[in-house]
Amino acid sequence: MPELRKDPVIGRWVIISTERGRRPSDFVHIREQKRGGFCPFCPGNEDKTPPEIFAVRPSGSSPNTPGWSLRVVPNKYPALRVEGELNRRGEGIYDMMNGIGAHEVIIETPDHQKTLGDLDTTVIQETFKVFRERILDLRKDTRLKYVMVFKNHGAEAGASLEHSHSQLIATPIIPKTVIEEMEGARKYFGFKERCIYCDIIRQELKDGLRLVYEEEQFLAIEPFAPRFPFETWILPKRHASHFEASTDEILRHLALTLKVVLQKINRALQDPPYNFVLHTSPMQEDHLDYYHWHIEFMPKLTRVAGFEWGTGFYINPTRPEDAAKYLGEIVV
Amino acid sequence: MPELRKDPVIGRWVIISTERGRRPSDFVHIREQKRGGFCPFCPGNEDKTPPEIFAVRPSGSSPNTPGWSLRVVPNKYPALRVEGELNRRGEGIYDMMNGIGAHEVIIETPDHQKTLGDLDTTVIQETFKVFRERILDLRKDTRLKYVMVFKNHGAEAGASLEHSHSQLIATPIIPKTVIEEMEGARKYFGFKERCIYCDIIRQELKDGLRLVYEEEQFLAIEPFAPRFPFETWILPKRHASHFEASTDEILRHLALTLKVVLQKINRALQDPPYNFVLHTSPMQEDHLDYYHWHIEFMPKLTRVAGFEWGTGFYINPTRPEDAAKYLGEIVV
Numbered sequence: 254m255p256e257l258r259k260d261p262v263i264g265r266w267v268i269i270s271t272e273r274g275r276r277p278s279d280f281v282h283i284r285e286q287k288r289g290g291f292c293p294f295c296p297g298n299e300d301k302t303p304p305e306i307f308a309v310r311p312s313g314s315s316p317n318t319p320g321w322s323l324r325v326v327p328n329k330y331p332a333l334r335v336e337g338e339l340n341r342r343g344e345g346i347y348d349m350m351n352g353i354g355a356h357e358v359i360i361e362t363p364d365h366q367k368t369l370g371d372l373d374t375t376v377i378q379e380t381f382k383v384f385r386e387r388i389l390d391l392r393k394d395t396r397l398k399y400v401m402v403f404k405n406h407g408a409e410a411g412a413s414l415e416h417s418h419s420q421l422i423a424t425p426i427i428p429k430t431v432i433e434e435m436e437g438a439r440k441y442f443g444f445k446e447r448c449i450y451c452d453i454i455r456q457e458l459k460d461g462l463r464l465v466y467e468e469e470q471f472l473a474i475e476p477f478a479p480r481f482p483f484e485t486w487i488l489p490k491r492h493a494s495h496f497e498a499s500t501d502e503i504l505r506h507l508a509l510t511l512k513v514v515l516q517k518i519n520r521a522l523q524d525p526p527y528n529f530v531l532h533t534s535p536m537q538e539d540h541l542d543y544y545h546w547h548i549e550f551m552p553k554l555t556r557v558a559g560f561e562w563g564t565g566f567y568i569n570p571t572r573p574e575d576a577a578k579y580l581g582e583i584v585v
Numbered sequence: 586m587p588e589l590r591k592d593p594v595i596g597r598w599v600i601i602s603t604e605r606g607r608r609p610s611d612f613v614h615i616r617e618q619k620r621g622g623f624c625p626f627c628p629g630n631e632d633k634t635p636p637e638i639f640a641v642r643p644s645g646s647s648p649n650t651p652g653w654s655l656r657v658v659p660n661k662y663p664a665l666r667v668e669g670e671l672n673r674r675g676e677g678i679y680d681m682m683n684g685i686g687a688h689e690v691i692i693e694t695p696d697h698q699k700t701l702g703d704l705d706t707t708v709i710q711e712t713f714k715v716f717r718e719r720i721l722d723l724r725k726d727t728r729l730k731y732v733m734v735f736k737n738h739g740a741e742a743g744a745s746l747e748h749s750h751s752q753l754i755a756t757p758i759i760p761k762t763v764i765e766e767m768e769g770a771r772k773y774f775g776f777k778e779r780c781i782y783c784d785i786i787r788q789e790l791k792d793g794l795r796l797v798y799e800e801e802q803f804l805a806i807e808p809f810a811p812r813f814p815f816e817t818w819i820l821p822k823r824h825a826s827h828f829e830a831s832t833d834e835i836l837r838h839l840a841l842t843l844k845v846v847l848q849k850i851n852r853a854l855q856d857p858p859y860n861f862v863l864h865t866s867p868m869q870e871d872h873l874d875y876y877h878w879h880i881e882f883m884p885k886l887t888r889v890a891g892f893e894w895g896t897g898f899y900i901n902p903t904r905p906e907d908a909a910k911y912l913g914e915i916v917v
Contacts, residue, residue: 261809280884408888434595563733567597572603
């Protein structure tokens with residue numbers, strides 16, 4: 254059973270994921286690991302993953318057989334598990350709880366060779382619809398407070414398998430970074446009576462200095478204080494606090510915008526490793542005036558080092574205005 | 586001139602380091618970079634770094650010539666610069682200030698082949714004495730609020746040069762992570778009237794479950810909620826809030842403890858890349874009852890991915906109790 258443990262000073266929770274319990278020799282092995290070989294996400298290998306939770310497949314075809322175009326399965330080495338009691342407890346001055354939660358993998362395509370950026374807009378839209386359905390389903394379990402949806406692309410961005418996939422982790426507590434973001438947005442709203450993200454959107458559209466792409470429903474910008482070079486945020490123009498309340502039409506526009514961003518980034522930086530993370534409101538909350546869901550997209554071009562670990566400060570060698578200019582000039 | 590910019594939602598400052606201003610093609614180049622070749626930190630190449638700030642060298646020898654055993658120079662591509670005015674200002678809803686600060690490199694040995702773990706305890710002690718002297722010197726500039734001392738070892742831990750060195754960055758604001766740590770420790774003190782780190786030390790010595798090494802003045806433990814496998818903290822047993830108040834004798838014990846930890850880690854994990862970060866009180870503060878300086882040592886064995894970036898949560902596949910057992914069993 255995985256455990257959640259809290260740092261007693263800084264209040265940061267960590268997941269001690271005993272499923273993958275690793276000895277020193279395992280890490281030496283990881284560093285030497287090569288790509289290629291057997292892929293558990295390819296059609297025909299359905300029995301190499303835990304049984305599917307959901308799939309887009311021809312009607313009449315059996316679960317866990319080939320023919321699917323998109324597949325959701327539990328992570329084989331889950332960071333958290335659905336079964337059991339939350340059981341908060343102490344150990345001297347320390348606090349911990351059982352690692353209750355969910356950890357799922359969304360396999361976006363049966364084609365091992367394709368990356369997310371290669372997929373048709375309709376397929377990317379399908380992926381977003383599945384994110385929405387999974388959040389709506391997990392919300393029913395009131396022990397779960399937050400669902401983090403993310404994608405790691407490329408080994409340097411933490412992807413352990415090459416075949417294109419995203420993941421979601423549902424946690425029994427609202428993560429620290431999310432709390433900080435909600436708190437910052439709430440304070441701004443208290444002061445201004447306006448959503449801070451709506452204000453960011455207005456200023457970025459007016460200035461145009463950090464604008465990468467704009468369409469009817471979404472815009473893509475380089476944020477004013479990016480942690481990483483070419484960090485790009487995608488925001489819906491209209492205020493909305495919960496991603497999972499999006500209509501199919503909104504998700505079509507989101508897919509279109511993400512595809513444009515991916516094409517520009519891949520062209521400019523030659524298919525870099527990247528992470529993207531969906532930032533949305535805690536799922537047990539109702540509509541919020543002060544929070545605005547969005548996607549943060551981060552190419553992994555620089556390495557995070559001692560200074561960043563110690564300070565929470567980031568050193569970024571590329572001005573977002575320059576990055577926006579490079580990306581803006583790429584026609585896709 | 587570098588800029589400090591503040592994320593308007595989360596309040597996180599980033600350094601936009603225009604010194605290294607990088608275009609898309611530069612990043613493609615970085616990913617293909619090979620090691621080896623010319624080293625600006627080797628004896629004979631003193632003119633390839635900015636002029637030295639400090640050096641341990643035979644009396645009578647000239648600055649910026651060979652013969653030194655330890656050398657401190659400004660970073661050639663500084664994240665922050667000493668010259669200029671702080672100049673806080675706004676840009677619409679955004680906040681920023683000039684990138685005032687200091688960024689120095691401590692070259693620990695003239696020998697290109699040696700890593701910190703290979704050096705004699707007396708040489709490691711010398712490095713710590715230099716950290717102390719640099720903090721005491723930078724403290725005189727009251728614009729500077731914090732000095733972060735850290736080391737990146739190995740390319741995967743963010744080291745851009747192979748030759749063994751540490752760095753320090755002095756910042757005009759107290760970094761977010763430091764504020765959180767101070768705040769957490771202050772709250773605990775308010776509640777218990779005891780230093781939380783002193784309580785951690787007492788519990789770890791009593792349990793022995795996460796103890797890696799203990800000597801007269803220091804102990805090395807795996808923390809209860811480590812972000813990374815084999816993350817190891819070194820703490821002085823006697824309460825002390827400021828590293829720079831340490832005596833030579835204390836620094837000798839610290840060097841001894843770090844050497845033991847490095848030998849154990851290198852033996853267990855075959856010379857992994859790592860970062861270490863000195864956590865100490867803001868230098869303009871007087872002695873604090875509630876904060877306790879220490880070193881956080883982090884081997885880089887796993888990759889930080891989307892989930893961590895989005896949540897501030899970490900997934901660690903190795904229980905600290907297991908890591909302590911492996912490291913404890915290694916005799917050095």
